[in-house]
Amino acid sequence: MDLFAKVIVDVPTMQTNQPYDYYIPTAYQDQIVPGMRVEVPFGKGSRKVQGFVVNIVDQPAFEGELKKITDVMDLYPVLNEELLQLGKEMADKTFSFQITCYQTMLPAALKSTYEKKIRLIDEIPEDHFFDLFKGKNEISWQEAEDRGVLPKMAELKKKEAVETVYIVKDKVNKKKIRKIEPRLSFEQLEEEKAGLRKTAKKQKQLLDVLQQLSLSKKRSSTEALKKDYAIQSASVREAEKKGWLRIVEEEVYRDPFEHIDFERTKPLPLTSAQQKAFEAIHHAVNEQRDDVFLLKGVTGSGKTEIYLQTIAAVLEKKQTALMLVPEIALTPQMVKSFKGRFGDEVAVLHSGLSVGEKYDEWRKIEREEAKVVVGARSSIFAPVKNIGVIIIDEEHESSYKQSENPRYHARDAAIWRGKYHSCPVILGSATPSLESRARAQKKVYQLLELPERVNKKALPLVKVVDMRQEMKEGNRSSFSIPLQDGIRDRIKKGEQIVLLLNRRGYSSFVMCRDCGFVLPCPNCDISLTLHMDTRTMKCHYCGHEEAIPHQCPVCHSPKIRYYGTGTQKVQEELEAVFPDARVIRMDVDTTRKKGAHEKLLTAFGNQEADILLGTQMIAKGLDFPNITLVGVLNADTALGLPDFRSSEKTFQLLTQVSGRAGRADLIGEVVVQTFNPEHYAVQFAQKHDYDHFYQMEMNVRHQGNYPPYYFTVSITASHEEERIAARKMQEIIHFLLPHLQKDTIVLGPTPKAIARVNKKYYYQILIKYKYEPMLKPMLHQLLNQSQKEISKGLQIAIDSEPMDFI
Numbered sequence: 001m002d003l004f005a006k007v008i009v010d011v012p013t014m015q016t017n018q019p020y021d022y023y024i025p026t027a028y029q030d031q032i033v034p035g036m037r038v039e040v041p042f043g044k045g046s047r048k049v050q051g052f053v054v055n056i057v058d059q060p061a062f063e064g065e066l067k068k069i070t071d072v073m074d075l076y077p078v079l080n081e082e083l084l085q086l087g088k089e090m091a092d093k094t095f096s097f098q099i100t101c102y103q104t105m106l107p108a109a110l111k112s113t114y115e116k117k118i119r120l121i122d123e124i125p126e127d128h129f130f131d132l133f134k135g136k137n138e139i140s141w142q143e144a145e146d147r148g149v150l151p152k153m154a155e156l157k158k159k160e161a162v163e164t165v166y167i168v169k170d171k172v173n174k175k176k177i178r179k180i181e182p183r184l185s186f187e188q189l190e191e192e193k194a195g196l197r198k199t200a201k202k203q204k205q206l207l208d209v210l211q212q213l214s215l216s217k218k219r220s221s222t223e224a225l226k227k228d229y230a231i232q233s234a235s236v237r238e239a240e241k242k243g244w245l246r247i248v249e250e251e252v253y254r255d256p257f258e259h260i261d262f263e264r265t266k267p268l269p270l271t272s273a274q275q276k277a278f279e280a281i282h283h284a285v286n287e288q289r290d291d292v293f294l295l296k297g298v299t300g301s302g303k304t305e306i307y308l309q310t311i312a313a314v315l316e317k318k319q320t321a322l323m324l325v326p327e328i329a330l331t332p333q334m335v336k337s338f339k340g341r342f343g344d345e346v347a348v349l350h351s352g353l354s355v356g357e358k359y360d361e362w363r364k365i366e367r368e369e370a371k372v373v374v375g376a377r378s379s380i381f382a383p384v385k386n387i388g389v390i391i392i393d394e395e396h397e398s399s400y401k402q403s404e405n406p407r408y409h410a411r412d413a414a415i416w417r418g419k420y421h422s423c424p425v426i427l428g429s430a431t432p433s434l435e436s437r438a439r440a441q442k443k444v445y446q447l448l449e450l451p452e453r454v455n456k457k458a459l460p461l462v463k464v465v466d467m468r469q470e471m472k473e474g475n476r477s478s479f480s481i482p483l484q485d486g487i488r489d490r491i492k493k494g495e496q497i498v499l500l501l502n503r504r505g506y507s508s509f510v511m512c513r514d515c516g517f518v519l520p521c522p523n524c525d526i527s528l529t530l531h532m533d534t535r536t537m538k539c540h541y542c543g544h545e546e547a548i549p550h551q552c553p554v555c556h557s558p559k560i561r562y563y564g565t566g567t568q569k570v571q572e573e574l575e576a577v578f579p580d581a582r583v584i585r586m587d588v589d590t591t592r593k594k595g596a597h598e599k600l601l602t603a604f605g606n607q608e609a610d611i612l613l614g615t616q617m618i619a620k621g622l623d624f625p626n627i628t629l630v631g632v633l634n635a636d637t638a639l640g641l642p643d644f645r646s647s648e649k650t651f652q653l654l655t656q657v658s659g660r661a662g663r664a665d666l667i668g669e670v671v672v673q674t675f676n677p678e679h680y681a682v683q684f685a686q687k688h689d690y691d692h693f694y695q696m697e698m699n700v701r702h703q704g705n706y707p708p709y710y711f712t713v714s715i716t717a718s719h720e721e722e723r724i725a726a727r728k729m730q731e732i733i734h735f736l737l738p739h740l741q742k743d744t745i746v747l748g749p750t751p752k753a754i755a756r757v758n759k760k761y762y763y764q765i766l767i768k769y770k771y772e773p774m775l776k777p778m779l780h781q782l783l784n785q786s787q788k789e790i791s792k793g794l795q796i797a798i799d800s801e802p803m804d805f806i
């Protein structure tokens with residue numbers, strides 16, 4: 001019977017979500033299944049391109065003459081049925097191409113053209129061993145292909161007797177150890193023993209070992225033979241020649257945390273609030289309901305313990321768990337709590353791993369050796385099977401949304417997978433995103449609350465310092481008098497201090513140094529952004545433009561300026577004020593090197609420094625008992641951003657960083673320095689009052705027609721010539737407008753805040769809508785058409801529910 005494959009091909013600048021039909025040559029018919037990558041001829045010149053097989057049919061849809069699949073790149077599907085479906089859905093939702101989604105789901109090692117080998121991992125019939133493998137343990141893919149034995153290899157793969165390995169050259173190759181395994185049965189070995197000379201003691205001993213191995217169906221490392229029985233490699237080689245045993249190289253996984261000792265931990269008895277939340281989730285796990293829980297618990301309320309016990313319950317049911325944390329929260333501390341509870345069953349995926357290490361972890365998951373996966377955003381695509389729970393910690397983090405194609409949100413992918421597996425999803429945070437909190441209000445999500453810290457420990461006292469007042473009193477440094485006093489006091493007591501320099505919005509807006517006034521857009525109630533290229537203030541959303549003010553429109557002070565300071569400068573200043581203080585600085589510069597992030601945190605944890613000075617990356621997950629003072633040097637910068645989420649982000653940041661103080665026995669204190677002490681984000685953060693912040697912010701969003709009351713989608717056009725990018729945007733508006741509903745709002749086109757990046761100009765529009773049945777098909781049409789213009793240097797990006805406006 002003829003079989004045909006539907007293939008999603010990868011043709012740069014000609015992408016499409018339409019699969020192409022290809023004829024499957026008879027030799028490949030038993031081998032090819034959906035989820036494998038193949039090479040196919042494409043277009044007029046029949047150049048070879050790669051593609052993913054998404055389906056196999058016996059009747060092609062295409063009526064012309066079909067081309068043949070020319071090559072198969074995998075022995076087994078690299079994407080399973082679930083991920084193939086998810087990728088398709090994701091492409092549709094995020095206005096991207098399926099091929100991009102599929103590639104995003106794979107570990108880097110599988111993406112490029114690494115050298116491939118086929119390796120023996122189980123016993124195979126002797127004739128196969130010699131015909132296919134020429135008596136070796138592995139052969140190169142190329143060789144297998146040249147000899148035409150790939151279909152046979154595929155059969156062996158189905159029996160789990162062989163595997164494909166990718167030789168990743170970025171670092172050390174796979175670590176391997178030599179092992180022996182018997183080639184004879186227990187009885188045959190006994191016969192060999194009988195034929196030995198009396199003096200052949202070592203040989204007899206080796207036969208004993210082989211008999212044991214034969215009974216237990218195990219292998220022994222040559223190392224162990226040497227150590228335990230003083231059997232040297234010469235004896236082993238001799239035995240190999242006699243046909244008693246076979247030497248195999250077994251791969252050991254490179255474990256990035258192998259140098260760390262993880263003390264095993266036991267479940268803690270839950271507090272009554274924890275117990276209540278746990279039980280609700282546990283029921284959903286047992287009843288296999290795809291409920292989404294919003295676990296809202298103040299900092300230090302013990303959310304992690306609930307995650308751990310839920311995962312334990314899931315493992316008990318022989319299911320697996322998927323846990324996402326923000327990249328910057330993937331600290332050794334975090335890993336420790338999971339490895340400490342579940343040991344080697346945990347696979348950790350994070351960006352600090354080399355391509356090879358990531359691939360190792362991925363394969364551990366793929367082979368179902370790891371039952372718990374902990375990782376950042378892209379781990380949501382881990383090939384875990386039989387999922388019992390998916391957890392997203394710090395669910396409000398904007399890093400869960402990818403800012404490039406495909407622009408997916410891990411939360412959406414998590415909920416999709418939860419439905420697929422009929423398992424609950426937990427979204428955890430001390431400061432849930434407005435969208436999630438609103439969904440809980442509407443009972444789309446179930447709200448679970450932990451209103452208090454474990455052991456009723458008090459939340460830290462937050463002092464708000466008005467920096468305008470400090471300026472008036474002649475203090476021009478970055479540190480207010482109350483903060484200086486606090487630092488001095490803690491150093492004396494041997495306690496530790498965390499100082500946060502907020503980098504969001506760094507120098508992109510102007511603010512009055514005397515009254516804290518930030519120039520708003522008259523149309524949008526959003527701050528204007530400083531554009532140095534045009535020397536104007538611009539509104540991101542509506543395009544309003546005005547001159548840079550030279551004096552404050554409110555208090556007429558001339559001290560209106562560019563706002564922002566760098567961490568390095570603050571460190572110098574800090575060391576001048578406190579010459580004896582030991583300071584660790586953590587920012588993009590000091591954490592660039594692999595492992596640096598962890599090293600610095602460990603040093604701080606070991607109390608090798610008094611002060612940890614850093615950017616956003618220090619705000620999360622730190623659980624150090626000795627921190628009793630947290631200083632926020634500039635709470636305002638995010639407030640000045642032309643982003644309707646700036647209040648929310650400020651509130652979240654202040655709350656998260658405050659949560660680092662006083663987590664153990666010592667009482668914590670927080671000093672927040674601001675030019676906007678009356679701003680509600682600052683005020684509610686001071687009172688640890690999420691609920692009132694939520695209400696207030698919902699009002700603001702309602703007034704401004706922003707999410708969660710409206711859906712949003714942004715479209716960006718970019719080109720080296722400003723004129724072309726702007727004109728394209730106009731064209732797009734003309735294309736869309738006639739089909740949009742009356743209550744839909746289109747803002748722009750406007751140049752992006754940093755209008756020119758990489759020699760390209762960016763123009764964007766923001767569409768806010770409540771109900772738009774036509775929008776999705778039109779945007780897909782736009783996406784398809786845009787492919788034709790890529791070669792002319794014109795690029796279109798469509799972002800559904802964008803998170804970043806800068």
Ligand SMILES: Nc1ncnc2c1ncn2[C@@H]1O[C@H](COP(=O)(O)OP(=O)(O)OP(=O)(O)O)[C@@H](O)[C@H]1O
Binds near residue numbers: 271297305429
């Ligand atoms: N039931 C419990 N009994 C005693 N200690 C607990 C219990 N649950 C959690 N803890 C401890 O309380 C501390 C805070 O818990 P955890 O880090 O889980 O809080 P969290 O809610 O995740 O906070 P954050 O949002 O700040 O990360 C930890 O040191 C943890 O070991």
Ligand SMILES: [Zn+2]
Binds near residue numbers: 515552553554556557
């Ligand atoms: Zn002013």
Ligand SMILES: [Zn+2]
Binds near residue numbers: 523539543
């Ligand atoms: Zn505006």
